[in-house]
Amino acid sequence: MKRRELLKTAATGVVAAGSLAAPRIAAAQGMRTLRFVPQANLSSMDAVAGTQYVVRNAAMLVWETLYGVDSRLDPKPQMCEGHEASEDFRTWTFKLRPGLKFHDGETVTTRDVVASLQRWMVRDTMGQAIKGRLDALEALDDRTFRFRLNKPFPKMLFALGKSNAPVALIMPERIARTDPFKLITEYTGSGPMRFNTAEWVPGSKAVFEKFADYPVRPEAGDWLSGGKRMLFDRIEWQIPSDAATAAAALQNGEVDWVETPLPDLVPLLKRNRNLAVDIADPLGNIGSLRFNHLQPPFNDVRARRAVMMALSQQDYMQAVVGDNSDLWKPLPSFFTPGTAFYTEEGGDILKGPRDVEAAKKLLGEAGxxxxxxxxxxxxxxxxxxxxxxxxxDLLKKLGFDVDFVATDWGTVGARRTKKDPPSQGGWNIFHTWHAGADCINPAPYTxxxxxxxxxxxxxxxSDEVQAGIAAWYDAPDAAAEKKAMAAINKASFDNVTYGPTGFFLMYQAWRTNVSGVVKAPFPVFWGVQKT
Structure with missing residues (x-):
């Protein structure tokens, strides 16, 4: 046989063998890849400079925190080995775990920690509270650092471990030196997954790959605490064009897990025996109508109160979750219902019949x-x-001239940062929602x-709101905390900080061959696997 014919025959044999092996290889790779549909497009990766939940959820795969809250909202050591606190809570000393590495192979040191915390303290409300008490934040050696405060701060561990953005994520010093009001452009972390920048297509796909040198804690994983054991080599976030497309992809087995399926489609998904559907988080969510207090007309509190007098939480909630009354409840409060210090103090403006005419009269008096x-x-x-x-629809009933700007979540995230007049790219109102876990008290409630x-x-x-928050931080006991929260709630309604549109629950849905999905205010990927 001539050499050329021999090579040709050998190549044919390799192709044939490869063809037989391909389904097995593809199946094995599929078991090691999780295909996930997030709640929205991932337009950024900076959960310090931004507060969108979808960004936070992605960032938690890539970066770590010093402490992490568990499912009881108790902060537990994560990057830290432990800490010491003085009796007056003015001195906090922390020590990092050994063996922490960034994705580029560099060792995590306290220089990275100090720079990261300095950036975070500028943007986060708890961070700002620490910064206002700070005498020094100092690296004592490569693994030990210390806060020296001029006023007690007993809630330090929760601040470092809370789940809501801005999150105290630890980044390499060179990245942490980024202006806190500008987005980072390098995505090197020390978390269980690397971010694959080359495959990131905003509006379409984001890819995370397992970090082999991640030192898993020995404890069981629980929300953001404990051992973050990644059982996938690859997590693909697939962003479909709409919720119906996501639901169809889940039914067809093209994706494994949908974070927030459309409520109208949930009955259909529940009938599919290959799918599991459950409430995503029992602590639920608070709908938010967010006013711009700097620009007219809502720089006038009378305009904000007029909207509150007329809005129907039932209209909002039925629009969000449908007619299922088990999924929502009215909320004359800024805090999460069913929690220890829930209060409705000052919430009468959201109770009783809605009064559009009285609201229009108030707007008329305000010109x-x-x-x-x-x-x-x-x-x-x-x-x-x-x-x-x-x-x-409500604004039109109230006689406003409505400029309805239909856009995408990434654009909203960028536009809402602008303080300019609406005619120059600013805004008057946008909508969002706040996880119930972030609204249990003022600490995580940005x-x-x-x-x-x-x-x-x-x-x-509002000086009254800020005084109430300060009183809560200084409260010596639970009774004082509860009193402070009642004062905060009343002052927030007087000021109309934002418009609560109701409390609601949302579903998540996944293929039944996926196990380990838990209830939480965010998707918990560690411990999840496919069979």
Missing amino acids: LLGAKVTLVVAMDVAITKAEGEVTG ALDAGGDKAWFGWPK
């Missing part, structure tokens, strides 16, 4: 009838789309802060 309102609505997220459409320029988007300002 605001017919004012133009730029309502920016993310149409690619079912929650914000539903709420935005209800608000558009959206409740009313510190003006330092507050969350909308920049509300």
Whole structure:
């Protein structure tokens, strides 16, 4: 046989053998890959400079925190080996676990920690509370660092381990030196997964790959605490064009897990015996109509109160979750119902019959009838789309001139940062929602802060709200905490910090060959596997 014919025959044999092996290889690779549909498009990876939940969820795969909250919302050591606190809670000393590495192979040191915490303290409300008490944040050696405060801060561990953004993520020092008001452009972390930048297509796909040198803690994983054991080599986030497409892909086995299926499609999904459907998080969510307090007309509290007098939480909630009354409840509060310090103090404006005519009268007295309102609505997220459409109709009934800007969640995330007038790219109202786990008290509740320029988007300002938050931090016991929260709730309604549109539960859905999915305010990927 001539050499050329021999090579040709050998190649044919390899192709044939490969063809027989391909299904087995593909099946094995499929078992090691999780295909996940997130709640929205991933337009950023910076959960310090931004607060979108989808960004936080992605960032938690790539970066670690010093402490992490468990399912009881108790902070447990994560990157830290442990800590010591002085009796007056003014000195906190921490030691890192040995063997921590970044994805580029560099050892995690306290220089990285200090730089990361300094960036985070600028953006986060708890971080700002620490910064306001800070005498020094110092690296004592490569694994030991210390906070020295001029005022007690007993909630330090929760601040370092909480789940809501801005999150105290630990980054390499060179990345942590990024201006806290600008997005990072390098995504090197020390978490259980690497971010595959080359395969990131915003609006379509994001890919995470297992980090082989990640030192798994020995404890069982529990929310953001314990051993984050990744049982997949690869996690693919697939962003479909709409919720119906995501549901179809789940039924067809093209994806494994959908974070927030459209409520209208849940009955159909429940009938499919290859799927599991359950409430994603019993602590639920609070719908949010967010006002811009800097720009007219909502720089006038009378305009904000007029909207509150007229809005129907039932309209909003039925738009979000349908007619299923088990999935929502009215909420004359800014706090999570069913939790220890829940209060309705000051919430009468959301109780009783809705009064559009009285609201219009108030707007007339303020000279605001017919004012133009730029309502920016993310149409690619079912929650914000539903709420935005209800608000558009309500504003028209109140006599406003409504500029309904239909866009995507990534654009909303960028536009809501702008303090300019709406005619120059700013806004008057946008919709979002807040996880119930973030609204149990003022500590993780970024959206409740009313510190003006330092507050969350909308920049509300109320000395009464801020005094209540300060009183909560200084509270010596549970009774004082409860009293402070009642004062915060009343002051937040007086100021109309934002408009709560109701409390609601959402589903998640996954293929039955996927196990380990838990209930949480965010998708917990560690411990999940396919069979």
